[in-house]
Amino acid sequence: MMTSFVRKSAILWALTVFLAAPGLTRAAKAPDIVETATGRSLSVSELADQVKGADVIFFGEFHDNAAIHELEAALFEALYERKGRDLALSLEMAEQDSQPVLDAYLKGEAHEDTYLAQSRPWPNYKEAYRPAVEFAKTHELSVVAASIPRPAAAAYARTGTLDGIPTEWKPYVPEPFYPSSLAYERKFTKIMKALKGRAMPVSEERIPKLFAAQSLKDNAMAERLAAYKKNHPDHLVYHLTGAVHSGGYLGSVEQLHRRRPDLDIQVITAVFAESSGADSVQPGRVYKDEGDYIIVVPNTEAGDGG
Structure with missing residues (x-):
């Protein structure tokens, strides 16, 4: 049974990565930051100044892109310079049932090995997300384990019904559970169909x-x-x-807006595109509906799927 669970968890993680980035690579250079409203290129410091007054920032990333992870960590540090202790990190990559051991680790009450053993970390946790968690730990910032536990998501994906989720995972099912928009469903379906002929084809x-x-x-x-x-x-x-969860103000962004329409939500979305240039189509214009800011990863790094 354990072998089956590990295999299913690995498959779910791989699918999550494909959804976040249609064409995976490690970036060769730092991506551009573009403000979609103006088309201006920004530094990390300028971006931090722009978004520091928000209530929630969604950074929609490509999970397997090293340069984006470096940029995420740099922005987190820049935000700390401006907000101090009034800053929290939240992770799709941490599951809600791991919150107690995560809190214990952040307080120094549990060893990192204990935290990792009890939290189902993603395969690339060490290089991709550990830097931000360690920064939060050092500066005594909260870290929110935001995602529903994988066993619950796996059961729902398998059965298509909440009744199919085992009793032990039912407490993590959100209430209310709002339906997603048609625009989001169409976007998701298009991405899934694009997986045909690749490493994870889906019927x-x-x-x-x-x-x-x-x-x-x-x-x-x-x-x-x-x-x-x-x-x-x-x-x-x-x-x-992942970029699919928040790009275009869809997914978890629209779900948060339903719950808290009063919040100032800023969306940063990674995209594959040509960098800004005098002779090129400006990515801020092409992807203006993807977020308040876009992180432009060159098309040359998108691989066969880009």
């Missing part, structure tokens, strides 16, 4: 169940963020997630 019959699981994750993350903001209204929450 069209299975797409609705996978989208249901995607919506479950979005609702769960939104509920977690809303709860944190209720308890810490003055904190800026910096939420790291």
Whole structure:
């Protein structure tokens, strides 16, 4: 049974990576930061100045892109310079049932090995997300384990019904559980169909169940963020997630807006595009609906799927 669970967890993680980045590579250079409203290129410091007044920042990343992870960490540090202790890190990559051991680790009450053994870390945790967690630990910042536990998401994807989720995982099912928008469903379906012929082809019959699981994750993350903001209204929450979960103000962004329409939500979205230049189409214009800011990863790094 353990072998089966590990295998299913690995498959779910791999699918999550594909959803975040249609064409995986490690970036060769630092990506551009573009403000979509103006088309201006920004430094990390300028971006931090722009978003520091928000309630929640969604950083929609490509999970397997090293340069984006470096940029995320740099922005987190820049935000700390401006917000101090009124800053929290939130992670799709940390599951809600791991919150107690994560809190114990952040307080120095548990060893890192204990935290990792009890938290189902992603395979690339050490190089991709550990720097931000360690920065939070050093500076005594909260870290929110935002995602629904993988066993719950896996059961929902398999059965297509909340009744199929084992009893032990039911407490993590968000209430209310809002349906996702048609625009989000169409976007998700298009991405899934694009996986045909690649490492993880998905049958069209299975797409609705996978989208249901995607919506479950979005609702769960939104509920977690809303709860944190209720308890810490003055904190800026910096939420790291896959680009599909937040790009275009869809997914978990629309779910959070349903719960807390009063919040100032800023969206940063990674995209594959040509860098800005005098003779090129400006990515800020092409991707203006993807977020308030876009992180432009060159098309040359998108691989066969880009």
